[in-house]
Amino acid sequence: MAFRGFTYRLEPDLAQEESFAQFAGVCRLVWNLALEQRRNHWRNYQARTGNNLNYVAQARELTALRADVDFVRAVSQVCQQNALKALDDAYRRALKGLGGFPQMKKKGEHDSFTFAGRDVQVERLNRRFGRVKLPKIGWIRFRMTRDLSGRITEATVSMTPLGWHISIGCKDCDVQAFATDRTVGVDRGVSVPLMLSDGTPYALPETLALLDRRARKAQRVASRRKRGSRRYAKAQRRVAAIRAKQARVRKHWAHGVTTDIARKFGTVVIERLRTKDMTKSASGTIAEPGRNVAQKRGLNRAILNVGWHQIEAMLFYKANRVVKVDPRFTSQTCSCCGAVDSRSRKNQAAFVCSACGFRANADHNAAINILHRGNTPVVEPSVRTALKRELQPV
Structure with a gap:
C-alpha cells in the first residue's frame, strides 16, 4: 500500500477566497478554544463530568457550539473535527517526547483546513487545468500539473506566500518498486x-542561486521601507514569496535526488x-x-x-x-x-x-x-x- 501527496496551486475567485479565509478562521478559533480548554480548564471539566478531556469529549462540545453559533455552523464540521484531531495528535506526540506542546495559532500564519477524501471530487478540464469540488465552497480551478493516482483520503487547503494551495493525499497509488539490493x-x-x-555527483539547480540573489535584493528594498507602512508590508510579502519559491525548488530537487538513489x-x-x-x-x-x-x-x-x-x-x-x-x-x-x-x-x-x-x-x-x-x-x-x-x- 503506497501513499502519495499531490500539491496544486488553486485559482479561486474573490468569493471563494473569502470562504477560504472564513474556513481557516473558524478552524483556528476551534483549535485555540480547545487548546485553552486543555491548558486551563481540564481539572474543572474532569471534576464536573468525571470524564477525561480528549478528542471525543471536545468533539461532543463542538456539536453544541455549532448549534448555538451561526458562523461556526456555516463552516464544514469535518474541517473543525480535523482541527481537534490534529490537536489531540500534537498532545500525544508531546507526551511521548516526540515534539513540543502545541501553541496558540495566529491569524495569517499557517492558515489551513482539511476535508475528508470522500467529500472531495477532482476533474480534469483540459491539458493544463482541472477543478476540485469542496463542501460548502464549490468548484475551484487549479493548475493540474500531473494526474492523480489512487484513492483520495484527504485534502488540505493552505495559505502560503505564493497563494492558496491544495494538497491531496492518496493511497493505493501506482509507485515504481524501489531497489532492495546494492x-x-x-x-x-x-x-x-x-x-x-x-x-x-548531484548538484543544486541553478535556479536556487538566482532566487537567492533576488531575495537578497528584495530584502534590501524592504529594509529601506518604513516599518508598519503598506509599502513595508508589500516588500515583506515579496521577500516571503521569493523565499517560498526557493524552498519549493529545493524540496522538489531533494525529492528527485532521493527517489533516484x-x-x-x-x-x-x-x-x-x-x-x-x-x-x-x-x-x-x-x-x-x-x-x-x-x-x-x-x-x-x-x-x-x-x-x-x-x-x-x-x-x-x-x-x-x-x-x-x-x-x-x-x-x-x-x-x-x-x-x-x-x-x-x-x-x-x-x-x-x-x-x-x-x-x-x-x-x-x-x-x-x-x-x-x-x-x-x-x-x-x-x-x-x-x-x-x-x-x-x-
Missing part, C-alpha cells in the same frame, strides 16, 4: 551537495550529522570575532541551502534501509590504504594520500569511506573487551 555511501557537502560512492540502491549509508548543532552561530568567539562570525554565517547558510536534514528524512522513508555511521575523519582517511592524515586533503576537491599516494576527488573518497564503515560490522564494547583478553599473550 549498497551506496553518500557524502553530504557544500560545494558538491551529494556525492555517491560510485562517483555520481532509492530506486538504484536498497541500502544507503550516510554520516550521523547533527545539522542543528552544525549550523549554530559563532558569536562570542575570542579570536577575530567579526571574521569568525561572518565565515560561520556563510557556512551555515550554505549547509541550510542544501538541506542536509531534509535529504536524510526523505531517504529514511524512501530507501529500503538507511545506515548512519560515525562521521569522524571520513574526509581525512584514505579509502585505499586507510591512513588518516589531515594533510592528505589538499583542498576542497583534491585528495592525495600522504602514505600511498592515492589520488581521488575528496568527496568521492569520503563517500567510499562512508560505504566502508557501513559495511564493517560494529563490535560491542563488552565483546571487544573479551576479545582483547583472549588475544593477550600468556
